[in-house]
Amino acid sequence: xxxxxxxxxxxxxxxxxxxxxxxxxxxxxxxxxxxxxxxxxxxxxxxxxxxxxxxxxxxxxxxxxxxxxxxxxxxxxxxxxxxxxxxxxxxxxxxxxxxxxxxxxxxxxxxxxxxxxxxxxxxxxxxxxxxxxxxxxxxxxxxxxxxxxxxxxxxxxxxxxxxxxxxxxxxxxxxxxxxxxxxxxxxxxxxxxxxxxxxxxxxxxxxxxxxxxxxxxxxxxxxxxxxxxxxxxxxxxx
Amino acid sequence: xxxxxxxxxxxxxxxxxxxxxxxxxxxxxxxxxxxxxxxxxxxxxxxxxxxxxxxxxxxxxxxxxxxxxxxxxxxxxxxxxxxxxxxxxxxxxxxxxxxxxxxxxxxxxxxxxxxxxxxxxxxxxxxxxxxxxxxxxxxxxxxxxxxxxxxxxxxxxxxxxxxxxxxxxxxxxxxxxxxxxxxxxxxxxxxxxxxxxxxxxxxxxxxxxxxxxxxxxxxxxxxxxx
Numbered sequence: 242x243x244x245x246x247x248x249x250x251x252x253x254x255x256x257x258x259x260x261x262x263x264x265x266x267x268x269x270x271x272x273x274x275x276x277x278x279x280x281x282x283x284x285x286x287x288x289x290x291x292x293x294x295x296x297x298x299x300x301x302x303x304x305x306x307x308x309x310x311x312x313x314x315x316x317x318x319x320x321x322x323x324x325x326x327x328x329x330x331x332x333x334x335x336x337x338x339x340x341x342x343x344x345x346x347x348x349x350x351x352x353x354x355x356x357x358x359x360x361x362x363x364x365x366x367x368x369x370x371x372x373x374x375x376x377x378x379x380x381x382x383x384x385x386x387x388x389x390x391x392x393x394x395x396x397x398x399x400x401x402x403x404x405x406x407x408x409x410x411x412x413x414x415x416x417x418x419x420x421x422x423x424x425x426x427x428x429x430x431x432x433x434x435x436x437x438x439x440x441x442x443x444x445x446x447x448x449x450x451x452x453x454x455x456x457x458x459x460x461x462x463x464x465x466x467x468x469x470x471x472x473x474x475x476x477x478x479x
Numbered sequence: 480x481x482x483x484x485x486x487x488x489x490x491x492x493x494x495x496x497x498x499x500x501x502x503x504x505x506x507x508x509x510x511x512x513x514x515x516x517x518x519x520x521x522x523x524x525x526x527x528x529x530x531x532x533x534x535x536x537x538x539x540x541x542x543x544x545x546x547x548x549x550x551x552x553x554x555x556x557x558x559x560x561x562x563x564x565x566x567x568x569x570x571x572x573x574x575x576x577x578x579x580x581x582x583x584x585x586x587x588x589x590x591x592x593x594x595x596x597x598x599x600x601x602x603x604x605x606x607x608x609x610x611x612x613x614x615x616x617x618x619x620x621x622x623x624x625x626x627x628x629x630x631x632x633x634x635x636x637x638x639x640x641x642x643x644x645x646x647x648x649x650x651x652x653x654x655x656x657x658x659x660x661x662x663x664x665x666x667x668x669x670x671x672x673x674x675x676x677x678x679x680x681x682x683x684x685x686x687x688x689x690x691x692x693x694x695x696x697x698x699x700x701x702x703x704x705x
């Protein structure tokens with residue numbers, strides 16, 4: 242093959258990612274608005290509560306943690322990863338000659354950028370709404386740790402990258418419609434949630450380190466599969 | 480039923496996310512530049528809030544450090560040991576909350592606890608006086624729940640003599656607290672390490688010491704008295 246202008250793959254991917262961040266900018270605002278919405282729902286009751294009772298004391302703690310935002314982010318990334326794959330051809334930058342290979346990698350890099358953005362947005366939402374609660378109400382506040390916990394953040398990022406890449410792979414493999422896709426996600430979540438106490442340790446092991454390593458492994462596997470599948474895919478016009 | 484309960488919220492959440500995504504792609508307000516500036520402002524606010532929370536957490540100095548809590552645990556263990564040996568004199572007088580003197584009319588005294596009052600340990604010592612006097616002294620070491628000193632909030636155990644029955648009961652206090660935990664509790668739950676942090680459990684001892692002359696009979700139906 243001969244090209245008039247030769248572009249190195251790295252530059253190609255970089256340009257594609259830059260282009261895609263602009264084209265898919267509504268995804269970033271979707272993440273923001275979903276987080277603001279669910280933080281508002283979390284505002285009065287918190288993410289959960291801990292009850293401890295002594296004989297003479299009833300201790301009721303409402304904690305504001307990243308859990309709800311984590312679950313919401315996973316769902317959001319499922320949908321966004323799917324829509325990245327769905328509109329990939331129409332939203333590619335054709336001013337640069339791209340191959341299936343660079344296209345898949347740039348989409349996956351977009352998912353990484355989106356995930357990091359999601360973590361920043363989740364942390365901001367948590368702190369903003371807790372701070373407002375702190376200033377506005379007279380209830381007792383206990384702050385044991387103000388700084389975010391690093392392993393949690395790493396697992397947060399890796400978890401949502403995994404969710405995004407899995408749904409990207411699923412869309413590359415099968416041509417789902419929107420409704421079928423939602424139904425598939427619900428079915429998978431239902432099946433997993435029934436057996437979650439056995440499935441989760443089986444998939445991710447026990448301990449922070451094991452979870453992080455296995456997440457990385459799964460991300461690697463899904464990326465490899467995605468690039469392989471995308472290279473074999475025929476061009477769809479229309 | 481159970482699966483339906485999970486099914487509905489998940490579907491609603493997914494539909495909400497889809498609708499928001501679809502609306503935002505249609506709306507022309509959310510151009511890249513505006514999205515960038517909006518998220519920049521939001522993250523800026525987040526950093527300001529983080530700094531605010533950190534400053535406020537320094538201000539509220541009611542959370543004890545691990546070292547102090549461990550010292551208290553060791554001290555409580557020592558007190559427990561001494562109490563088992565009925566060595567009440569070893570107790571720190573600073574922990575004494577109140578002393579009550581009863582003058583019962585009959586020789587048989589029955590100790591009755593309210594069903595919740597088992598946290599308070601009751602220790603008996605005998606003396607040789609001939610007076611009709613029972614001296615009850617109540618000790619309480621500093622109480623911590625989830626690293627917060629709650630000694631001032633809770634009320635001490637209450638003792639009362641009615642006829643020949645000595646009642647011991649606790650007043651239940653409700654404590655409601657909000658806290659920020661910037662991490663994933665859900666992961667801890669799967670690892671079964673969530674609640675087993677011994678420093679965030681209830682730390683403290685309550686001891687009721689009864690000094691009784693030998694001619695009294697103390698009847699305890701619970702079997703928990705020492």
